[in-house]
C-alpha cells in the first residue's frame with residue numbers, strides 16, 4: 001500500500017483512547033471511519049440499487065432525486081449511488097442510468113449536491129453489463145428486455161453486445177461478440193472517462209468499480225466466461241484480473257490521489273461444490289497490491305443462471321450470507337483495506353454490531369432495507385439503545 005491509500009480506523013483509536021469525559025461510547029456501527037480524507041460518520045452504507053427509471057438520455061429523473069434525498073435525510077455513513085453504465089453498449093436495461101457523457105454527469109450533480117447538503121458522503125458505482133447487456137440499439141421503452149424480465153435479453157439481432165468470450169448468458173440470450181484488444185481498451189477508457197466525469201463534474205466523493213453480478217469485469221475474472229488466451233485471458237488469475245487492474249490504475253491517474261476507489265467484488269461463482277476461496281484471496285491481494293483501493297465490498301454468484309450467492313458456506317441461517325466471506329477477507333487483509341459486504345445484514349442489527357465491533361467487517365452495506373424503511377438508520381440506533389445526536 002502506498003501512503004495515498006492509508007485507511008485509518010477511528011474505531012480502534014476510540015477503543016484504545018476512551019474520551020476523558022463520562023460520555024458513553026456509541027455502538028460500533030455508529031463509530032466513524034476515515035477513508036483517505038473522507039470520514040464516514042457511521043458504518044451503515046446504502047448499497048447500490050439500480051432503479052431502471054432513467055429519464056431521457058439515460059439521465060437522472062425525479063424518482064432518483066426523491067429516493068436519494070430520502071436516504072441522505074437518514075444520515076447513513078455512505079450512500080452508494082446505483083450502478084451507472086459507462087458505455088451505451090453495456091446497458092442492462094434501456095432505463096439504466098448512463099454516465100458516458102457530460103450531460104449525464106451534470107444531471108447527477110443535482111443528486112450529489114442534495115446528498116452533500118445533508119452532510120453525507122456519496123459514491124457512484126460504475127458498471128458495464130458485458131454479455132448481460134441489451135446493447136445500444138433502438139428500443140421500445142415499454143417493452144424491452146431487462147435484467148428482471150429477461151425474455152429477450154440481448155436486444156435486436158443487429159445490436160452487438162460484447163464479452164470476453166462468445167458465450168451467451170443463457171439459452172434465451174444473444175451470443176456476445178468476443179472483444180478484440182481494441183474493444184478492451186475502449187471499455188477501459190469508458191470506465192476511466194466515467195470516473196473522471198463523476199469526480200470532476202458531478203463532484204462525488206468516491207467511485208466504486210463493479211466486478212460482480214455477472215457483469216463485464218466479472219466475466220473477465222471468471223473461468224466460466226473467460227476462455228481467451230491473450231493477456232486478458234484465462235491462463236492465470238493475473239490475466240483474468242488484468243482488465244480490472246488496468247482500470248484501477250488508469251482511474252487513479254485520471255482522478256488524482258485523494259478520491260477513494262472502492263471495488264465491489266464477487267468472491268466466488270459458487271458453481272462447484274467446495275469451490276476454493278484461495279482464488280478470492282489472491283484476487284483481493286492483486287487489487288490491494290495496486291495500492292489504490294480503499295474498500296472491497298464482498299458479494300458472490302450471478303455469473304451464470306446457476307451461480308447462486310455463496311450462502312452455502314454459511315451453515316447457520318442466522319448469519320447473513322456474505323459475512324463469513326467478508327470476514328475471511330478482513331482477516332486476510334487486516335488494515336490494508338476496509339471490507340464491507342451486503343446481504344440481509346439488517347436482519348439482526350445486534351449481531352451486525354458485533355460483527356463490526358469484532359473487526360469482522362468494517363462497513364455494512366444495506367440495500368432492500370433502505371428501500372423499505374424510511375427511517376432505517378434511526379431504527380437500527382434504537383435497537384442498539386443509541387441516541388443519534
Ligand SMILES: Cc1cc2nc3c(=O)[nH]c(=O)nc-3n(C[C@H](O)[C@H](O)[C@H](O)COP(=O)(O)O)c2cc1C
Nearest residue numbers: 047048049050082083342343344345366367368369
Ligand atoms: C432493487 C435492487 C437493485 C440492485 N441494483 C444493484 C446495482 O445496481 N449494483 C449492484 O452491485 N448491486 C445491486 N443490487 C444488490 C444490492 O446492492 C445488495 O448487494 C443486495 O441487495 C444485498 O443486500 P440487501 O439484502 O441488504 O438488499 C440491487 C439490489 C436490489 C434489491
